[in-house]
Amino acid sequence: MKTKLIYFLILTIISCPIYAQNNRPQEPKEPFDYISENVKFKNNLDSISLAGTITYPKNGSDFPAVILISGSGPQDRNSELMNHKPFLVIADYLTKQGIAVLRVDDRGTGESEGNYNETGLAGFVNDTQSALEFLKTRSEIDPSKIGLIGHSLGGTIAPIVANNNTDVSFIVILSGAGMRGDQLMLLQKEKIERQMGVPEIGITQGQNNMKGAYEIILKSKDDKIQLQTELKNYFTELFGAMLPENQIQTLSQQLSLPWLVDFIQNDPQTSLRNTKCPVLALNGSNDLQVPAEENLELIEKLLKENGNKDVTTQKLENLNHLFQESETGLPNEYATIEQTFSPKALEIITKWIKQRTK
Known part of the structure; x- marks a missing residue:
């Protein structure tokens, strides 16, 4: 369940440009x-x-x-x-x-x-x-x-x-x-997954998983490498062998981007x-x-x-x-x-x- 949810969300986002239409009637032309x-x-x-x-x-x-x-x-x-x-x-x-x-x-x-x-x-x-x-x-x-x-x-x-x-x-x-940013991202995740028809047990599990990651981010103090390490350890313990190491690494790096950390912490x-x-x-x-x-x-x-x-x-x-x-x-x-x-x-x-x- 955990792995499928992550893959599905990633594919939903990445697939958008693939199916993008070229007809944009509002776009002004010189x-x-x-x-x-x-x-x-x-x-x-x-x-x-x-x-x-x-x-x-x-x-x-x-x-x-x-x-x-x-x-x-x-x-x-x-x-x-x-x-x-x-x-x-x-x-x-x-x-x-x-x-x-x-x-x-x-x-x-x-x-x-x-x-x-x-x-x-x-x-x-x-x-x-x-x-x-x-x-x-x-x-x-x-x-x-x-x-x-x-x-x-x-x-x-x-x-x-x-x-x-x-x-x-x-x-x-x-x-x-x-x-606050972490609260918004949890609400966003819940709303999108519910609209996609994800079972309630999966939504609840996803909320708990990400709350743990956001708690780590909320406590972090401008040390990007340390934050990446803590997130990687958290996701490794959480997902174990269900998620490849390279995906855990990518997820940890993305959540450690300075602007995203600031947004999550920002009220x-x-x-x-x-x-x-x-x-x-x-x-x-x-x-x-x-x-x-x-x-x-x-x-x-x-x-x-x-x-x-x-x-x-x-x-x-x-x-x-x-x-x-x-x-x-x-x-x-x-x-x-x-x-x-x-x-x-x-x-x-x-x-x-x-x-x-x-």
Whole structure:
């Protein structure tokens, strides 16, 4: 049972690109009816160069602007996944509505320097802060109307950046977490397995297995090699000969990645409670990776506890983690859906931003 569950989850994720469709009707094609400029700027805190694309209308000035912050794993400026380019679609839509957009290659991806998998959350925060400083230098942009749109892990980073920078005018959290990382990952595992039809005894066993691993991670103190060793020993004792040593090694290495360790240990309570700027938090009812009800309720509660009066949360029916209209919400469905990003969600985001940047 244990081995089959692990194999099934791995195959579900890996198989997505294999069955990816090429028909992506929302993807914009050149020539664009706005300015699209490739740019580079420095993250001086970490001494790396970052690359991206800024888009803004051809006519006018002092545009409101947003920085797009990607979810987990190294992604390019379009946040390309399974032939979908959601950040390109979002940027195209917002720019046509008069909102400038900066989207950036994650460090170590595309034309950006650095190493994603050797970086913790603090590094990603520094990258976004550097993007903010860059936008403030652009003559086309109104520096008092710059906001952040963070998806998934980006929704964790956005409030931290807003806490550190009073220049952040607003944030939009898309499928962002309201609970600590380990709790979210256990809930995600449970929801996905239940939707896949895994027997309840298997779900319970899987929860217990991963709780043990997360407890080790929660106690770890910035020693990656030591953490890998402890996780490897834990999984070896847990699975014995049922799981090959190389798979145990791979699992231990993946769970020891600095950004993932930081996420598992991170509790967004502090950053959300201290966020004073306007916040829009959206999630799909079919999101199995960051379940909507549990997280939206927490996000709203934490934001309002410390006096933030401009908080909007909304659950959008039938949308999955990527904001596609979906049937099941399972990850293996992402590639088969032609839609890249829900037009309804785009409309809500745009209307909300415009109301706060008049």
